[in-house]
Amino acid sequence: MGCDTAIQWPKHQGIKCYAVVSGQCWLSVEGVPDAVLLTAGDCFLLPHGLPFCLATDLSLTPVDFSKFLMALKSGEMAPRKEGGGHYIVGGHFVLTGSHADILLKSLPPIVHIRKESDKAAMRWSLERMKEELRDPQPGSSLISQQLAYMMLVQALRLHVAEGARGGVGWLFALADKQMSAAITCMHDDPGHPWTLQKLAERIGMSRSVFALRFKETVGTTPMEYLTRWRMLLAGDKLNNSGDSISVIALSLGYGSESAFGKAFKRMMGCSPRQYTRGSSSPPPSPITSGTSHENKLEVAAVG
Numbered sequence: 411m412g413c414d415t416a417i418q419w420p421k422h423q424g425i426k427c428y429a430v431v432s433g434q435c436w437l438s439v440e441g442v443p444d445a446v447l448l449t450a451g452d453c454f455l456l457p458h459g460l461p462f463c464l465a466t467d468l469s470l471t472p473v474d475f476s477k478f479l480m481a482l483k484s485g486e487m488a489p490r491k492e493g494g495g496h497y498i499v500g501g502h503f504v505l506t507g508s509h510a511d512i513l514l515k516s517l518p519p520i521v522h523i524r525k526e527s528d529k530a531a532m533r534w535s536l537e538r539m540k541e542e543l544r545d546p547q548p549g550s551s552l553i554s555q556q557l558a559y560m561m562l563v564q565a566l567r568l569h570v571a572e573g574a575r576g577g578v579g580w581l582f583a584l585a586d587k588q589m590s591a592a593i594t595c596m597h598d599d600p601g602h603p604w605t606l607q608k609l610a611e612r613i614g615m616s617r618s619v620f621a622l623r624f625k626e627t628v629g630t631t632p633m634e635y636l637t638r639w640r641m642l643l644a645g646d647k648l649n650n651s652g653d654s655i656s657v658i659a660l661s662l663g664y665g666s667e668s669a670f671g672k673a674f675k676r677m678m679g680c681s682p683r684q685y686t687r688g689s690s691s692p693p694p695s696p697i698t699s700g701t702s703h704e705n706k707l708e709v710a711a712v713g
Contacts (some may be wrong), residue, residue: 416465418472426456427562428500429536438463442519451529451536451618453500453565454523464498499539501558521569529566535560583627588613592624596636599641599665604636641677644670648686655682 419426434449448454448464456462464471516648523532539557542550543667570585583589591613596604609632611619621668640662647658674682 414466414470416463416467416470416472417475418463419461419475421461422456422502424459425502425562426500426502427453427558427565428498429453429532429539429561431497431499431536431540433466433497436463436468437464437520438465440521444585446520446522447660448522449524451533453523453532453536453561453567455562455569456515456519457517457521458519460519468610470562485698499543501555501562502665503559503562507645516571521565523565531568532561532564535564558677583624586627588615588624589618589624592620592632593628593635596639597634600636600640601661603663604632606632632643637673638677642676642682644682645678645685648682658682 428451429452430448432450436445436449437448437454438445439456446454451564465472522659523529528577537555539554541664542554542557570582585594592609595602595609595612606621610617612619615623619686621632624635628635632640644658646663647653647661648655651658653661655670656667659667662670664673671682674685678685692702
């Protein structure tokens, strides 16, 4: 492989999370005007699935990633070892279910972790992953995957901490203890007859201040968020639980199947029965701890 390289990745689902082990390169993401210079120790997330390119020289014509991989596997191109050239490691996290898009949409196209203090927080995971890749032992693949998860969570934490005072969305609300407590109340007991007043009292705020803070932080009103959350849970139950519509309605705080059906159609765009037949796809929604995910470790040498 030559000293200078440019590799083009196609559109992807989920989140890609990489860290630069050595050297430096440019990151270009489709739709983002300016390329980002990455240096050793930098970490970056790509949450929107946009095509992107990593290059040591922006004037180079990129090689398609699939062709690059084929050349490596066929032996036409020798992989460059860590320590020489420009080397990155990371993971590709595919989130499934109907609860992922609000997490991804609340993030910018590129989350770039580059402050020295933030890089220090990532350093342990990165150094440990380097050791596992440099000298593979039994179980190294599993350890590397778990380290990739740690890098992703740590990068999200750092991003939230960096933008906590100005960020809007579900993810940033989790950094606000009072808003996070209100969201936890709704998530833990969605069938409870919550009102704006009850939620405000639970977290020790006045009704008006709570309503304003929630809208500013989350981007929607508390009652709108609660309804949306209930309907997303209802969608999961309709597809996976086998419970009747009336049982699901009651479990989510609706006194009648009719009231539940109206709320469901208003939020999801179809009736509960149409939803179970797969006539409509659910809208974007908050990610939960129950969302399934897949992580594929990725290692690349650029140049």
